Amino acid sequence: MNITRRHMLLLLPAAAIAWKHVLAGTPESSPNYTMSRHWWSMLIDVPKCIGCGNCVRACQSENDVPDGYFRTWVERYHVSGYDIENPHVDSPDGGKQGFPPALEEGGKNFFVPKLCNHCVDSPCTQVCPVGATFVSPDGVVLIDKKYCLGCRYCVQACPYGCRFINPRTATAEKCTLCYHRITKGLTTACCENCPTGARQLADLKNPKDPIHEFLKTHSVHVLKPHMATGAKVFYNELDGSVR
C-alpha cells in the first residue's frame, strides 16, 4: 500500500492515541491487592529438599524461561570429610531433570535450591543506570522490561548469580517471586509444586504467617550474610559449606 500525505494525516491522531496508551501503561490487574500490606520472603527448608527439580520445571513453565537459563535452580553439594571450604557442587541443567547418582562415595551430600534473595538493600537495583529494576513496596525485586537497556550491570552486581540476559528480549531477567501469582492470592509456582514443602512463600508483614514461629524456633541462615544485602530468602539448617 502506498502511503500518501492524506493517509499519513489520517493516521497521525490514531498513532497519538496509541502512544498515549503506551505511556499510561496497562491498568491494574489485581484490584484487591494492597502492596503496603505485604513484605514477601521465602523459606527454604534444606533438609526437606529431595532434588527432584519440580521447582525448576514449574518456574520455567510458569514464567516462560528459555532453555539453559534459570530463575531458580537446585545445587547438589558434596563435602568429603573436614574440607568444608572446598565442596564439590554440581547442578546438571539446573537440576531440572533431577540428579544422577553421586560420582563420589561417602562424605556429606545434600541439595540446596537457589533463587533471587529479594534483598532489601539489593546490590543489583543500586547499579541500574535507568531505573529499570527496583525493590517494590511489597519487598520484591522486579525488572521493568520496557526500561531495561540490557547493559548487564545488574547481572554482574548480583552476588548470588540470580540474573541473566534473556536472549529473546535482550533484557535482564530474574525471579519475580511469581509476582503475577502472589498478587492474586496464589503461592509461587515453585512453592506450589514442591512435593515436600521444602520451599514456602512467606509474608513477613502478616502476623499470622507461620514464618514468624519458624524463625524463632529454628536455626535459620541467609546466603552470604557478609555481603549485607538484607537477603530475604531464609535457609533452615544451611550447611557452612554452601556458597
Place this chain on the structure above:
Amino acid sequence: MNVFKDAGHLFRLAAVFLVGTLAFLGMRVFLVPKSFGQYGHYRGDAMAEIAARPVNFAGHQACEGCHADVLEKKKGGRHARVNCEACHGPLAKHADDPSVQPVKLDTAVLCVGCHEENAAKPKSFPQVASADHSTGLACDTCHQPHSPAITAGGAK
C-alpha cells in the same frame, strides 16, 4: 555600560542555552511516563504490568473445588501435602475450561522423579532403586498414587 559593549555574543549564547533547556524540559514532560517516581526511581506502572501475566499453574485450591473425592483419598496418606499440579503439571487451562483434558500420567516414569535412590536425598525420604524394586512395572500396579501405602488388601 562599558562592560556590555561587546557582549552581544554572550546574550546570543544565553538564548541558545535557554531554548535548549526549555526544549529539554518540554521533552521530558512528554517522554517520562506519568508513573515514573510514583514510588521511587522507577516506573510505578511496571508492577501492574508484571502482575498482569496469566498464571499457568491454577493452584491446589482451584483443583479442590471440583475434585473433593481425590482430596478425601489423599487425606491421611503420605501424599496429603503434595499439591495436585506437582505431579499432574500446569492445568490452569483445565481449571478455566474443564473440557480441556489433562494428559494421563505414566507412573513408571513419574514416581521415580522423586523416589529414585540418591545419596544426597534426606535419609527419612522413601527411596527405591527402581530397577530392583519394580523391574520396570508401573508403580500404580501396587501403589495408589494419591495415598501410596500398600494396605493389607493390596492397592486401594
